Amino acid sequence: MPAFYLKAYCKFDPRTCGYALTVQSSRYPGKVVVGPENGPVLGGGLGCLAKGLGKVAGPGSKGASSWIDQSKLKNVPxxxxxxxxxxxxxxxxxxxxANPKxxxxxxxxxxxxxxxPSQQVDHVRVTENGKIIGRGGEVFPPGTKVTDVWEQAHIPLDEWITWRYWNRP
Structure with a gap:
């Protein structure tokens, strides 16, 4: 049994999409896998997106982060x-x-x-318990929108990799 699921339904064809994702969840315990049987709809396009998610989550895949130098991922838990x-x-x-949403x-x-400019370079978005974490580890109040703190919410990757932890410098 996987450690947790992202909860989403395949809205377009639950029979075919659901089967593929269910098979993936049983093959890759402990990985992030979307499955239609696991909860409520979170949003419009998740059903289509879900089709490809299981394919990258399992052992033997290059992982979704294969485009980036793996040494820059040291802070990812x-x-x-x-x-x-x-x-x-x-x-x-x-x-x-423990808190996937x-x-x-x-x-x-x-x-x-x-x-x-903050999106012209490789950058990081950090959210903890629903709060946006900005540059320098600044925690924005609940309800703050990314559009309100655009430059702060998009932390340059070169800055984030100097942080001691994934969520604070």
């Missing part, structure tokens, strides 16, 4: 697994098994053409 690919853009996200870590590959 080991028990969070290999991570899963982002919904859009190149990047990887991890979830705390509220405590997450995401590393995104920079896009030099992005309008925000």
């Amino acid at each position: 080991g028990h969070w697994g290999e991570g899963i690919p982002n919904q859009k853009g190149v990047g990887t996200r991890w979830f705390d098994p 509220g405590t997450t870590l995401r590393i995104d590959k920079g896009n030099p053409a992005h309008k925000y």
Whole structure:
């Protein structure tokens, strides 16, 4: 039995999507796997996204973070697994098994053409217990939106890798 699941339904074809994801969850205990039988719908496009998630979560895969130098991942808690690919853009996200909805870590590959300078370089988004953690480890109050603290919420990867812990310097 896996340590935890992200809860999502395959909204488009539960029979085919659900079967593939259920098989994945039984093969890879302890990994982050989405399965339609595991809970309520979290949002619109998760059903389509879910189809590919199980494929990257198991042993033998290169992991969702194969695009990044693995030495830069030293702060990612080991028990969070290999991570899963982002919904859009190149990047990887991890979830705390004890609090998968509220405590997450995401590393995104920079896009030099992005309008925000903080997203033009490889960067990290940190959320702990539903609160955004910003540059320098600043904890923003509950309810703060990323759009309110855009530059602070997107921590340059080169800065984050100097932190002592995944969630604070």
